[in-house]
Amino acid sequence: MTRAALALREAERLLENGRHLGTAKHGPMRVEARLRGSDFWFLISTNGRCEEIGGLGWRVPLLSDEATIERLNDDCLLSFQASSSLGSHLITLGSDSEGETFFTLTVTFTPKSALHIPFFPRDLIVLGPKGKSDRPKGRIDARQRRLNTGLCYATLDDPDLGKVLYVQDLTALNGYFNATGTKPENAVGGEWPEIGYLAPTHPQDATKTLPAGRKVVLSHAHLLLRRYSKNEESAAARQFLEMLGAVYKRLQKPVAPYRDWVGRAERTLGDLSTSPNARTQHRGHIYFHPYTASENPDSMVQLSLLSAIHDWGKWTGQNQPLEREIVSGLRGFYDRKLKTLRRYLPDVAADKDADAVDSWYLYHPMAMLAHLAHEGDEEARDLFFDSVEYGIKAAHHFAYRWPIQYKIDSFEIITAVAADDRGQTDVGGMYAWVMLQAFQLSGEQRFLDEARAAIEAAEGMRFDLNYQANLTAWGAAACIKLWRVCGEDRYLDQSYVYLASFFHNCQLWESEIGYARYYSNFLAATCLQDAPYMAIYECFDSFAAFEHYLDLGGPDLVPAAKKLVSEYCRFALSRAWYYYPDALPAEALAQDDIRNGHIDPALNFPLEDLYPDGQPAGQVGQEIYGSGAAMVFATRAFHKIEGAPFIVHCDHFLRAASTDQANAVTFALDGPAGMRAKLTLLPLPGVQKRKREVTLNGPNGPIRPLKKRESKELQVQFSLPAQGAFTLRWNQ
Structure with missing residues (x-):
């Protein structure tokens, strides 16, 4: 019997003979507190009794079936004290006057002696109506991915409760994670109809204990229900954003201090100009390594730096010598036979496949060229239009559904899908942005048609749309630009699908696990859909994409979308500072087995990777290709x-x-x-x-x-x- 089936059987018994402890009303919702065995429950339903019409069972494990329960009189909807030989629980269910279907459950526990807890049950279960309590109908639309936000977004058809968003505020649980040596990876979501939080434990290690006499938060979860009949992709995405926005303002948030990005940008330019670990020479031209003294120069690295340095020069009002150095070598990546930019130079090292290209690597350099072309750079314009036709050819070959990696000369697929059986699902958004730039620069309708085709090909992916955070952000920007150009609301609506997938992949909590206590991860996006870390490039490139999104969307965006995107950008301006090794203590930096190059804290180049579970930072390496971050932040947030x-x-x-x-x-x-x-x-x-x-x-x-x-x-x-x-x- 599965864990979910066991939970349903327990819930059925609860409905039959659980001990009644109290009832409360909140708008159209009825809440009843019950006790059965060692589990305390809140049963939530619409008006009628849960055993008659079905609803949600929200469980608090008391760890003992001998607990005495006392109802407390306070300002909460329902509040109880549970005492046993193991310790004392304080259980409060709060409501919100602004939302009649919004609840917050907080559970604290103070053990009498050091206590090892080998297992917790999952806390939220869907209960069907009378006669079908073990067969509720619905589905989980989105669940927690690795260490991202502890959320579950679900649709309840029977009982008909509509959309449900559950968010465990993991920030409040840092004390538990640190005491028990655990991390909340994939902790929220479960298997239908169990959709809540499963606290991580170390069942085999009795030394992982909660300390005696110290109060610890076991749960601080928010639950929002909304009756919403529409289930189209864009409608469900918009509803997710609105519900997440409602929860967001109730989450614990860190401060976001001011950062001197202007000073950091100046120091970065100095290091790019002088450090031998940054630069190499090929055929009389200067090129930049992707990492400190490591990896072969590639076109994405050069163009990412060029775009940021150009913006910096425009902001300062001074020509930047590095800009011309990079421009002079760009044609070295151009393949005259294929008529496209290659990833590597022709004389790339033997350990590299000169023909291999990640799908997004074909289009991101084009986006940077288009940006420079809009700024009046004729060389960039020529190189852009010399390359763009091959980008269209690739899109047609793959029918707008790109693999992970392929050979640029033959389109032979090297890696079709990642471990989750998906390719680079959001490359179409990046491609659409490039096509819109081509349309804007040329006025040719065919480029606009390409952008529309790419966005339409991605319809139906829902929360599986995100592959790489910055590509998803550019997809949202492409949708909003299509809406402005074409005047069709479906593109505005589709932008919310990209945003929903992006924020599903974010961390709406502040970790204090391990070395994470030295930096901030709040509202950071995991770089890939299955990656264990946040990355600087995805951080600042998403920031740049969202500047366009907010500018183009203006007052027409739904408030929740504007709030979440604006808050992402606000926190990125502060949080990104910690990617620089001189902002972290030496003990928090990776020392051995660094994948690319080495870490030099004296250089103003950011680390690629920070980890919400507090692993040493910089295991992937110190990015030169991400060094445009300081210039991007400075030129957007500082104004002369x-x-x-x-x-x-x-x-x-x-x-x-x-x-x-x-x-x-x-x-x-x-x-x-x-x-x-x-x-x-x-x-x-x-x-x-x-x-x-x-x-x-x-x-x-x-x-x-x-x-x-x-x-x-x-x-x-x-x-x-x-x-x-x-x-x-x-x-x-």
């Missing part, structure tokens, strides 16, 4: 204002900045309503430091500066609404 004696930093994207008035700038923020942004003024290099009067006015009048700045180097800081029009004034 004409005539101002300072630089403006904002953790949300500034829109419509204007300096029509003397000693003033007006700007808009189009972030999520009801949330806050942070504006920081930094002294402009070379400008004499002196006290200046600075005022900020918003939609509701003057906004006072924060009394406490994050550091003395910061001139002024403001907390302001993330949405509205503002005027900043200063005296000279």
